[in-house]
Amino acid sequence: MKTVDKSGLPGKYKAWIYQHGILPRLLWPLLVYEVPMSTVEGMETTASRYLRRWLGVPRSFSSIGLYSSGTKLQLPIKSITEEFKVTKVRQHLMLQNSKDEKVRTAKVDIRTGRKWSVKETVQEAESRLRHSDIVGRLAIGRQGLDVTPTARWGTASVEEKRSLVQREVRAMEEDSRMVKAVGMKKQGSWVNWDNARQVKLGWNDIWKMEPFRLQFKLKSVYDVLPSPTNLATWGMTEDPNCVLCGRPANLEHILSACSEALKDGRYTWRHDRVLASIADTLEKGIKRPKKNAESLRFVNFVKEGEKGHKARVEGSGLLGTATDWQMRVDLKERLVFPPEIIATNKRPDVVLWSMATRQTIILELTVPWEERMEDAYERKNLKYQDLLKDCQQNGWKVWFFAVEVGCRGFVGQSMWRALRAIGITGAERRRLIRNLCREAESASMWLWRRRADKWKDNKH
Template sequence: MYSEILLFWCSFSVTEKPVKSLGKTFDCSLKDAASIRATNEQLESWLTTVDKSGLPGKFKAWLYQHGISPRILWPLLVYEFPISTVEGFERRVSNYLRRWLGLPRSLSSIALYGKKNKLTLPINSLSEEFMVTRAREVLQYRDSKDLRVSQAGIEVRTGRKWRAHEAVDQAESRLRHKELVGPVAIGRAGLGSTPTTHYNKLKGKERRNLVQKEVTAGIEEQRASQMVGMRQQGAWTRWEDAMERKISWAELWRADPYRIKFLIQSVYDTLPSPSNLFCWGKVETPACTLCQGRGSLEHILSSCPKALGEGRYRWRHDQVLKVVAESITTAINQSKRLKPPRRKISFLRAGEPPPSRPTVQTGLLGTTNDWQLRVDLGKQLKFPRDIVETSLRPDMVLFSVTSKQVILMELTVPWEERMEEASERKREKYAELVEECRRWGWRAQCLPIEVGGRGFAGKSLCRAYSLLGITGARKRRAISAASEAAEKASRWLWIRRDKLWANASWTQAGN
């Protein structure tokens, strides 16, 4: 009798006023339709409030990432949202983000949320967070220690377009397949260099985390396959020798908004070049204003014969070369203050702590203290006659007389898709000079290095720094400085694309 009275009063209370428990609202219908509509209105209210706040666009994006996104994820978890509704939310959010960052509406949302892109932004995808959260919910129910929960057959409903339990099954199948295949070689590293995680040996939280990472990897693969099908915005998928760039919130805050806007649009080729304006129906001809060729972004920043003749690309090349030379000069000066590494065996008594080791310089710069660097800047570089006489002029010559070592470094600032071609061309150009140096008893090698025109350093630059002994934080700072110099110079070339190229423009851009 008491239970019947309690049930009556509870049903009367829910009918009169909805009950809220753990963030979830229950009404008399026991359905989530009203709550989904309320969540939709709440999201629109938050976005509108941020949009009208009067803050700079990058701060509005930060408010979404750290304020709106965490708050909207909880109702997406407790209510039965179909994935199609969540994707609608994300499309709305993407429109606001494009407007706040000054990006065109034609830019793909993969450019905003992709974590395996060549250019990664610090913004999370709402649909991806939803998928990973729902996958974690499936694992929590299935792997619960309470048998009444694990055997209850609880179904996580996410609509017909994407099902959470199928995504979990597929992720676990992929992990088992990786377990059977075993460790594989990645890049230049040998077998065993990359630590492997054995899925079958993991349990509990570690096992669930690995499954969630695999669900995320599957989402990234789907994005990559979509980008490959985009001829223009997906061109970065063919940058085999370019290193990835990740923009942090700290960098986004410090950077000029126009710089970030140019960087993103140049990577995905959505800048208003004559070629794009012609495709969009804004102009009558796609001709370049300098040479009357087809004015694509690649043509303007890399292959315009008139710009090449005026020295625009040479100026950009020298801006990057100056930064690279400064990094190497700093490393040379530091190596002279450090002791060269010595191989010795130290024996310790049982229980005795090892002595602290002095900081030593590794790499080629640590082999001797008389390194000299000559750079083809300001005045015409002359190859050291003490080594060999030649008319060739590498961008940088690094040599040591006592150890008879010489390194030829040739910088190229190519279009990112042509990095490998530029490296092979420079290597062939100086092959005979390297052989001539070796015939005269010098240990010589040629190091072609590339920094892309849009600020993406080539892997050759990373290898060259490592070979010289510039490692760790110093290498990251040096690569970042070279990338920023190339990006800044290219942005100036873009601004001056239809203007005269005078000495005044060089001074202004250099400052």
């Protein structure tokens, strides 16, 4: 690690060398020799110290942010401790299930010190797998039944059981990280982002990110940026207040809740950058030649004892149901709701309508603090209920979508579902999601860097 640190390479390249060069070379001696867990933990502490320096985050940055696979922001870096445990478990299972009878009956004891036992970990993992057989497969979120089939412990082959145990050991390690994260008020606040989609940063994504952008992403998600309140907590300043409005200025205040920044139009500027990306994609979708694609079906949940009906949108989503779509976007010029639908002073962000089929699509975007996504969704839905009813009374079929893109670049589940319903799917949807994340994140980074400046001097 010292040699890599002195190499003069950029920090993200050093982190790549750790993941693909140092860590694989550590696993073989850890497998062959008897190494106590305390030694392995010491090695991970050293590695974490270097990784924090290479990624440009402070020493207080939690190791959960470096190694966890269950956080909202996932890095492609593996934990030495986790890999050591999985390696020793694999060795134990290989000896236990060996085809050689002498090896099986030898009952080799793999010693790893007093802090952790391979045998006890394997027994716990197998117990959890048997319990999961009893409970059955669980549907996560809005997933349907049996969407993610997995091998069952009771019917799995020897090789499958070995894979299942190793996967369960990783899950146990992740569970311990989640327990730790729940108890962290600041760096664990992401556990409350129920409606935000995970962002998995691969190495290709990291190569494309400027160092300061990667640093802002990591620091903002785990709230370790030097905001006035953080600086006051760390004892580096006595004034925790915002330069613009004079109120206590934590990261949420600066990026999403400052009244003076709102009056200056800073948050509107960020909102419009995200909205412009959505409008560009929708415009391309309108102009795209309509194909006779498989219909898009919406699943309606029916109460017990009632009869349901299938709602179907023909063609490639809603955009495939008509060829005369028109669109208005609340950008640059003040949006006027189409008078042929209804006269109103409401200004949704995007309105699409088809005179031939008498249907309209209304999209309302919010760029909130990630913990307030659900509140923003409910607020926008209530705001436009009267408008939807009036449109329906005029004989129009209305589709309303309240969507959110978090100010730190995390897209809400509502956006993912809305794009699918509208007809933006596949690679086009993934590309748009990446663009929305980048626009929100880069705008927030600019607001952060100019947090103490006057808007009129920095507005572009």
